[in-house]
Amino acid sequence: MTPRAHPRNITTVAQHIIEQQRAHPTATGQFSWLLSGITLATKIIESYVRRAGIANVFGGTGDENVQGEQVQKLDVIANETIKRCLGYRGNIGILVSEEEDEPRVIQNLKGDGRYVVLFDPLDGSSNIDVNVSIGTIFSVLAKRDDVWPGEGPEKHVLQPGLKQLAAGYVVYGSSTVLAYTTGDGVHMFTLNPDIGAFVLHQERVTMPDKGKTYSVNEAYRASFPDGVQRYLDWAKGENYSLRYIGSLVADFHRTLLRGGVFLYPPTKKSPQGKLRLLYEANPMAFLAEQAGGAATDGRSRVLEKVPREMHERTPLVIGSQQEVARVQEFLSAGS
Numbered sequence: 001m002t003p004r005a006h007p008r009n010i011t012t013v014a015q016h017i018i019e020q021q022r023a024h025p026t027a028t029g030q031f032s033w034l035l036s037g038i039t040l041a042t043k044i045i046e047s048y049v050r051r052a053g054i055a056n057v058f059g060g061t062g063d064e065n066v067q068g069e070q071v072q073k074l075d076v077i078a079n080e081t082i083k084r085c086l087g088y089r090g091n092i093g094i095l096v097s098e099e100e101d102e103p104r105v106i107q108n109l110k111g112d113g114r115y116v117v118l119f120d121p122l123d124g125s126s127n128i129d130v131n132v133s134i135g136t137i138f139s140v141l142a143k144r145d146d147v148w149p150g151e152g153p154e155k156h157v158l159q160p161g162l163k164q165l166a167a168g169y170v171v172y173g174s175s176t177v178l179a180y181t182t183g184d185g186v187h188m189f190t191l192n193p194d195i196g197a198f199v200l201h202q203e204r205v206t207m208p209d210k211g212k213t214y215s216v217n218e219a220y221r222a223s224f225p226d227g228v229q230r231y232l233d234w235a236k237g238e239n240y241s242l243r244y245i246g247s248l249v250a251d252f253h254r255t256l257l258r259g260g261v262f263l264y265p266p267t268k269k270s271p272q273g274k275l276r277l278l279y280e281a282n283p284m285a286f287l288a289e290q291a292g293g294a295a296t297d298g299r300s301r302v303l304e305k306v307p308r309e310m311h312e313r314t315p316l317v318i319g320s321q322q323e324v325a326r327v328q329e330f331l332s333a334g335s
């Protein structure tokens with residue numbers, strides 16, 4: 001009989017965020033309120049994901065999103081859920097979603113929406129119908145203070161990843177796990193369905209500085225840069241394992257915990273890489289670095305990239321320090 005979590009051992013994510021905030025005397029609790037909106041949304045999404053087959057939410061809507069991808073029913077539910085949970089928090093001024101063409105500016109009476117929340121509502125959604133782990137990814141910025149009120153939202157949105165105040169993901173897998181950072185380490189929580197709360201199970205998660213696992217879709221090998229192809233040959237010679245789920249959140253979660261390296265290089269089909277900078281690569285790069293890992297686009301640090309447009313894509317090499325450095329060596333030796 002699995003022992004139930006004893007009340008004395010429960011730290012919920014809400015408590016943890018407040019404790020984290022206490023460590024920042026300038027914090028007003030506004031931030032905790034924002035993050036609790038995100039966790040609420042992911043609990044609602046999880047309730048659909050867990051019963052997708054009987055809730056008639058399998059399959060596509062027949063529409064295409066701004067990315068040119070087939071929209072899954074659960075994509076829409078996840079997107080609407082996050083907008084609903086965050087739209088009325090009062091302190092969020094702009095929402096950016098993978099599913100939306102443009103930033104959504106939230107007008108609230110006091111106009112004090114100081115935060116920008118960027119998210120991929122349901123990453124890996126093509127895997128829903130075959131019960132493979134999928135996830136929600138989020139990133140939080142503060143509005144810039146050098147933008148005139150009359151200017152559009154773009155300047156607030158197009159900030160480098162170094163400016164993130166928080167980032168995280170929820171992976172809907174064999175259990176539902178939330179990982180987040182506010183710049184003071186990476187902390188992980190498991191959703192306890194008995195009490196409907198995310199409960200802390202690991203603080204200050206650190207990524208192993210090496211790991212003999214590479215994660216890439218080798219079907220596209222022929223169109224990878226030469227340096228990547230040489231790296232793959234080297235890794236095979238070193239008896240590395242290949243693990244690739246095809247769901248960024250799941251592949252990253254494994255890399256964060258076990259070490260290794262995940263790569264989505266430029267390909268013929270996606271010459272700038274497939275993953276989006278603002279709400280996929282940046283949040284994962286923030287988490288990776290906070291856990292002692294690294295993240296580049298094959299040339300430069302992901303977090304230093306200055307975005308040019310909202311749905312900008314980027315190549316991504318992310319994981320253990322030594323493994324990312326190894327890939328860089330092969331890339332620097334001649335692309």
Ligand code: P6P
Pocket residue numbers: 123124125126217246247248249251274275
């Ligand atoms: P491919 C899912 O569609 C996604 O955006 C990421 O979650 C995942 O890492 C990647 O695409 C998989 O892409 O081309 O290997 O199917």
